Structures are given as C-alpha cells and as structure tokens.
Amino acid sequence: MSNYRRHWLPGGTYFFTVTLANRQSTLLVDAISTLRQAYADAGRRHPFETVAICVLPDHLHAIWTLPDGDSDYSQRWALIKSGFSRTLPAATTISVSKSRKREKGIWQRRFWEHCIRDDADLERHVDYIHHNPVKHGLVKQAMDWPYSSFHRDVQRGVLPLAWGGKDEREGDFGE
Structure with a gap:
C-alpha cells in the first residue's frame, strides 16, 4: 500500500479527480441525474461550495471550497460515491477485496486531491476542468x-461563450 498523505486545510479550496473503476465506462454521463442527486444530497448534509466541476463519462474533476474549520472532503466524496452507487447494479467483475467490503466495484477507491495554493493555481485548475472535454476529444469547444x-x-x-476551443487551447494542459 502506498504511503500517500492527504493535505487537510480547514476552509481550504481543493481540486479533485474522482474516477470510475472501469475507465471505458460512460456511467457518469449515462446516470447524470443520479450523480447530481447524490452530489446535492452530500452537499446538504455537509456543505461545500463548488467552484468548478466537469463530469466526463468515466471520471470527474471538481474544485471545492470547504467551510471554515472543516477539512473533511473525504466524507463528502464517500457520501457522493455511495449515494450514486446505491441505486445502480454492481459491476460485472468485482475483486475479492471489494466484495468483502460490500463495495459494488463502480468507483476507484481513492481519489486525487490537490490543495489550491493561490489565485493563479485556482485559475489554472478551473481552466483545466473546463477544457477537459475538449482535451479528451469529446467536443470541439468547452x-x-x-x-x-x-x-x-x-x-x-x-x-x-467561445472560450476553450480546440485550436485556441491546444497544448496548454500536457498529458
């Protein structure tokens, strides 16, 4: 197991990448209303501000600002993932480990988080989120x-409205 350490900053602003276990799946957009409901339910239980978000077929990116004194983004993601998964059938193949923990095998267990450092960092990450569907070839313009x-x-x-077309932004985000 990795020795990954999360950064906990009460009231902080964070960039997240959350991914389905099956990277060829289109489940997030196919069941977008279920995802929106799970997201809203989690936000009612444990408020946060969504600075930016983009849902793609197999993963999503979001930037959240948490309330002052609160740094528990993990609980919020757990609520979103479980709320979304609860209404769906289990994946066709599930690892023994996931089966033992009564997981459906829909999501990757972990997610990636980055604590936003300053205004320039925030702007770069918002641009990345909004440009992501263009980068992945899903559309020609954001x-x-x-x-x-x-x-x-x-x-x-x-x-x-015309921000982020393929020709205008190409090459800005690596990968």
Whole structure:
C-alpha cells in the first residue's frame, strides 16, 4: 500500500479527480441525474461550495471550497460515491477485496486531491476542468459539453461563450 498523505486545510479550496473503476465506462454521463442527486444530497448534509466541476463519462474533476474549520472532503466524496452507487447494479467483475467490503466495484477507491495554493493555481485548475472535454476529444469547444460549470461561468459573465476551443487551447494542459 502506498504511503500517500492527504493535505487537510480547514476552509481550504481543493481540486479533485474522482474516477470510475472501469475507465471505458460512460456511467457518469449515462446516470447524470443520479450523480447530481447524490452530489446535492452530500452537499446538504455537509456543505461545500463548488467552484468548478466537469463530469466526463468515466471520471470527474471538481474544485471545492470547504467551510471554515472543516477539512473533511473525504466524507463528502464517500457520501457522493455511495449515494450514486446505491441505486445502480454492481459491476460485472468485482475483486475479492471489494466484495468483502460490500463495495459494488463502480468507483476507484481513492481519489486525487490537490490543495489550491493561490489565485493563479485556482485559475489554472478551473481552466483545466473546463477544457477537459475538449482535451479528451469529446467536443470541439468547452461550450459544447453539457456537464460542466463552464455554462454557469458564462452566465455570470466570467468567461466568453467561445472560450476553450480546440485550436485556441491546444497544448496548454500536457498529458
């Protein structure tokens, strides 16, 4: 087992990547209403602000700001994952370990988190989230992907509708 240490900053802002166990799955967009419900339920139980989010077929990226004095993002993700999984059938193949823990095998157990350091770091990560469907070849422009906070930011006047087309942003995000 890895010796990974999480960073806990009460009231902090974090970037997350959360992934399905089956990377070829389209479950997150196929069951988007179930995911939205689980996300909202977790937010009611343990509030957080969603700064940015993008749901892709097999993974999602989000940036959250937690309330002052609160650093428990793990509990929130556990609620979202379990709330989403509860309504779905188990994966067709489940490891012995997951079966023993009564997991359905839908999600990867872990998630990746990064504590946002400053305004420039936040801007880079928001851009990464909004550009992700273009990067993965799902659409040609960020505005064409329906499962993203990009549309909220356009409505608020933060971003222009034409932001993030393939030609404009290509090469900015590595991988």
